[in-house]
Amino acid sequence: xxxxxxxxKQFERRTVVDDLTLTIAQGxxxxxxxxxxxxxxxxxxxxxxxxxxxxxxxxxxxxxIRRFKPEEIRRRMGYAIQSxxxxxxxxxxxxxxxxxxxxxxxxxxxxxxxxELLTLLxxxxxxxxxxxxxxxxxxxxxxxGVARALAxxxxxxxxxxxxxxxxxxxxxxxxxxxxxxxxxxxxxxVLVTHDIDEALRLADRIVLLDHGRIxxxxxxxxxxxxxxxxxxxxxxxxxxxxxxxxxxxxxxxxARPGEVVAGVAISNTLSLREALSIxxxxxxxxxxxVDAQGKPAGALHFADLLKPDAAS
Amino acid sequence: MxxxxxxxxxxxxxxxxxxxxxxxxxxxxVLTDAPNRLLSGTGITLFALxxxxxIGLLLPFCLLAALSFVPQIxxxxxxxxxxxxxxxxxxxxxxxxxxxxxxxxxxxxxxISFGGAFWVSSGLCGLIAADAIARAxxxxxxxxxxxxxxFAPVVGLLFGGQLDQLSIMKEYANRKEVFDDxxxxxxxxLALTLVPAVMLALPMGVMGFRRPRAQRALFTVLNMIxxxxxxxxxxxxxxxxAMLARQLPWLAEHGVGGIGMAPAIIALVLYSLLPLVRxxxxxxxxxxxxxxxxxxxxxxxxxxxFLHVEAPLALPVFLSGLxxxxxxxxxxxxxxxxxxxxxxxxxxxxxxxxxALDLVLLGVIPVVVLAVIVDSVFKFIVSxxxxxHA
Numbered sequence: 001x002x003x004x005x006x007x008x009k010q011f012e013r014r015t016v017v018d019d020l021t022l023t024i025a026q027g028x029x030x031x032x033x034x035x036x037x038x039x040x041x042x043x044x045x046x047x048x049x050x051x052x053x054x055x056x057x058x059x060x061x062x063x064x065i066r067r068f069k070p071e072e073i074r075r076r077m078g079y080a081i082q083s084x085x086x087x088x089x090x091x092x093x094x095x096x097x098x099x100x101x102x103x104x105x106x107x108x109x110x111x112x113x114x115x116e117l118l119t120l121l122x123x124x125x126x127x128x129x130x131x132x133x134x135x136x137x138x139x140x141x142x143x144x145g146v147a148r149a150l151a152x153x154x155x156x157x158x159x160x161x162x163x164x165x166x167x168x169x170x171x172x173x174x175x176x177x178x179x180x181x182x183x184x185x186x187x188x189x190v191l192v193t194h195d196i197d198e199a200l201r202l203a204d205r206i207v208l209l210d211h212g213r214i215x216x217x218x219x220x221x222x223x224x225x226x227x228x229x230x231x232x233x234x235x236x237x238x239x240x241x242x243x244x245x246x247x248x249x250x251x252x253x254x255a256r257p258g259e260v261v262a263g264v265a266i267s268n269t270l271s272l273r274e275a276l277s278i279x280x281x282x283x284x285x286x287x288x289x290v291d292a293q294g295k296p297a298g299a300l301h302f303a304d305l306l307k308p309d310a311a312s
Numbered sequence: 313m314x315x316x317x318x319x320x321x322x323x324x325x326x327x328x329x330x331x332x333x334x335x336x337x338x339x340x341x342v343l344t345d346a347p348n349r350l351l352s353g354t355g356i357t358l359f360a361l362x363x364x365x366x367i368g369l370l371l372p373f374c375l376l377a378a379l380s381f382v383p384q385i386x387x388x389x390x391x392x393x394x395x396x397x398x399x400x401x402x403x404x405x406x407x408x409x410x411x412x413x414x415x416x417x418x419x420x421x422x423x424i425s426f427g428g429a430f431w432v433s434s435g436l437c438g439l440i441a442a443d444a445i446a447r448a449x450x451x452x453x454x455x456x457x458x459x460x461x462x463f464a465p466v467v468g469l470l471f472g473g474q475l476d477q478l479s480i481m482k483e484y485a486n487r488k489e490v491f492d493d494x495x496x497x498x499x500x501x502l503a504l505t506l507v508p509a510v511m512l513a514l515p516m517g518v519m520g521f522r523r524p525r526a527q528r529a530l531f532t533v534l535n536m537i538x539x540x541x542x543x544x545x546x547x548x549x550x551x552x553x554a555m556l557a558r559q560l561p562w563l564a565e566h567g568v569g570g571i572g573m574a575p576a577i578i579a580l581v582l583y584s585l586l587p588l589v590r591x592x593x594x595x596x597x598x599x600x601x602x603x604x605x606x607x608x609x610x611x612x613x614x615x616x617x618f619l620h621v622e623a624p625l626a627l628p629v630f631l632s633g634l635x636x637x638x639x640x641x642x643x644x645x646x647x648x649x650x651x652x653x654x655x656x657x658x659x660x661x662x663x664x665x666x667x668a669l670d671l672v673l674l675g676v677i678p679v680v681v682l683a684v685i686v687d688s689v690f691k692f693i694v695s696x697x698x699x700x701h702a
Contacts, residue, residue, distance in 0.1 A: 048609060050609055070611075071611040071613050072611070074608070074609060074610060074611030075610070075611035079606070079610055081602060081605060081606060083600075083602035084602065084606070085600070085603045085604075085605055085606025085607070086606070087603060087606075087620075088600075088625065089624050098612075099610050102610075102611060102616075145606075149610075
């Protein structure tokens with residue numbers, strides 16, 4: 001879907017992106033992570049030409065992005081940023097309808113789309129449609145920001161630290177939201193963050209950047225089991241790598257079907273990290289498991305947490 | 313021992329203003345009586361005027377005094393505003409009646425003019441009303457409308473002819489046509505100043521915002537113009553314009569010359585540029601960068617970002633600048649009369665040169681009223697723009 005080939009970018013003779021080659025597949029949730037100044041935001045903004053690259057080429061849907069008009073490519077990509085940037089003089093409805101309006105959608109279609117998106121992001125349409133941005137909380141504003149980015153059904157969704165300014169509870173809620181939207185639509189998403197937990201939770205593939213170069217890229221688990229160097233190890237946090245690994249696995253893959261043990265059952269959609277917490281909290285060595293419908297789905301033993309990846 | 317018997321003041325501002333009004337009314341004449349328009353008159357105090365008929369004037373005063381001792385609720389605030397309006401009306405009515413009683417017949421030269429106590433009292437009435445209105449409503453647009461209503465009864469008296477025997481109205485009657493022409497000319501100069509000033513300031517402001525280096529040079533020049541005294545600037549333009557008119561007869565035919573409207577308008581436009589350009593730059597600078605980045609990121613073109621995002625968000629600040637500029641231009645136009653541009657300044661200078669104080673007032677009062685109206689209109693527009701998305 002998006003292809004970087006030997007892309008470099010310099011600002012006043014300082015190299016911020018250095019010979020970057022990267023392919024982002026259709027439908028993939030890619031997270032760029034790195035410290036500030038690592039070039040992650042610049043890389044993201046080169047995709048929709050908010051920043052022009054100096055050398056190499058970037059392809060979108062098989063075409064070099066300079067073949068498109070900047071406005072055209074931006075309208076085909078949703079864009080959400082940390083400071084949200086809602087238009088303060090427009091209502092929620094007008095804000096969300098910005099790109100559809102630019103694309104000259106008929107009024108009724110824009111209205112329907114706004115209703116659909118507000119519902120998707122758990123904002124009651126009739127209650128929020130006519131509000132102005134300053135009448136919303138930070139979390140609600142970012143929900144509108146995400147809805148606005150999704151409005152014209154873009155092929156790619158670009159997000160630049162979208163949840164960075166939110167409190168932990170709101171951030172977690174929006175992370176769940178965006179993961180659900182990715183699952184529902186199978187849209188290609190590129191997200192920039194400096195929060196490794198956010199990256200591990202959301203990404204299909206993480207790209208870790210430092211000084212404009214890719215240090216490591218791959219599935220989240222590979223960052224924990226196989227860090228490329230000390231920098232990556234520092235980034236994922238040396239002391240709780242094990243806990244983070246457990247967070248990537250779900251109970252359903254590890255439960256022993258058919259077994260029956262006593263106790264209050266846990267859901268098989270929980271992560272192993274949450275299961276570990278329950279083991280320790282209840283001081284037991286086995287737990288009964290139920291599926292999403294509440295039917296018994298076997299048992300999970302404490303020792304099962306140590307098994308190699310059961311899904312594979 | 314009995315503390316509760318002592319009345320508690322609930323509105324100190326109101327009581328203080330009323331005390332000031334009482335002192336002014338005791339010490340200063342409310343009207344003056346002169347044998348003709350050039351001599352200064354003898355003072356008439358308020359208490360010399362109060363008789364069986366006019367004692368009613370004290371009623372709104374007593375009402376206001378009582379209101380300052382009762383708990384301040386919405387009803388009290390509205391009553392205070394109404395009381396002040398009635399008091400102002402009462403003072404004006406008393407002045408009008410006294411003038412018709414003392415001035416004699418058609419051919420009489422006797423002049424009855426407003427005295428210090430009248431100006432102080434009516435000013436304080438306006439303040440009391442404005443204070444009560446501000447407390448009664450949080451909405452700016454309501455304030456403006458209500459403040460205008462306070463003066464409506466006096467305007468009614470003016471047009472009803474009750475004030476015709478006052479000296480200032482006699483001056484008006486003698487110069488009706490000159491006065492009407494002067495008001496129209498004043499408005500004409502104002503319009504001919506503001507329209508080109510805005511058209512020049514818009515590109516200058518946008519350019520200044522886009523190019524910080526040009527902005528510094530621009531503001532240096534505009535600041536320098538602002539420091540030239542207005543009379544000097546009017547004077548400086550006489551020679552070059554006179555020369556220009558001599559070289560190009562076509563211009564002279566269209567009224568351009570060293571004196572008259574042309575130099576006045578050029579100078580006023582130059583003075584208007586600084587506040588206008590500054591408000592445009594300030595308005596554009598306060599648009600949050602995140603909003604502009606989001607707009608570009610969503611695929612708005614540069615023109616669309618300017619028209620749909622930057623311009624509307626900068627508009628309230630720009631209009632505040634335009635308000636200041638317009639009020640400033642109303643005042644400066646008075647001075648422009650010195651180089652023959654006409655307008656209300658003509659009446660003011662005529663009055664000054666002939667030592668006829670009431671003629672000066674006839675020129676000054678409409679200028680003040682005009683400035684207040686221009687100011688209110690722009691405030692009203694800005695506040696309604698702000699409430700539209702607030």
